[in-house]
Amino acid sequence: MTIEIRPLCAEDFRDVGRIFFxxxxxxxxxxxxxxxxxxxxxDTIDLSRWKDRLTTLAGFIAEEDGDPVGFMTIDRTGYVDLAFVLPSAAGKGVGGSLLNAVEHWAVANGATRLTSAASLVARSFFEKNGWTVLEEEEIDRHGVVLRRFQMQKTLAEGGQ
Structure with missing residues (x-):
């Protein structure tokens, strides 16, 4: 298995929507x-929403043997908004490769820390990669409560 990481582009909206879903x-x-x-x-993949959203996001997409299997976004403040990997690619180093790319990008763009609002599932991934939980929170999404965690990682010069 070969994992290639490349910059995310607006044309990736179909793959990003599928991976997220x-x-x-x-x-x-x-x-x-x-x-x-x-x-x-x-209940379905909202491709028009993803098409619009990808025009404003920076990040990276991971491809396994040419097939998109994960993506991660970041802004100039170091906020990781989206971090998703296909279940079939979980545990294969895809998330770690994406996180490494994001960390290097953040340092190159002047960020000194990364932050994210991580899901219950993403929390353990981030913790394994040196992140800490700042606080647990519950948010309302369409009348349904979801638990998540505000997390951060201080960046050393050069990333990681």
């Missing part, structure tokens, strides 16, 4: 109820 509906079913997953990701 599958990661939420399949990859978090042990942590969130069906009602919570539907509130989070909807």
């Amino acid at each position: 599958c990661a939420v509906h399949e990859g978090t079913q042990h942590a969130y109820t069906l009602e919570q997953r539907r509130a989070w990701a909807g």
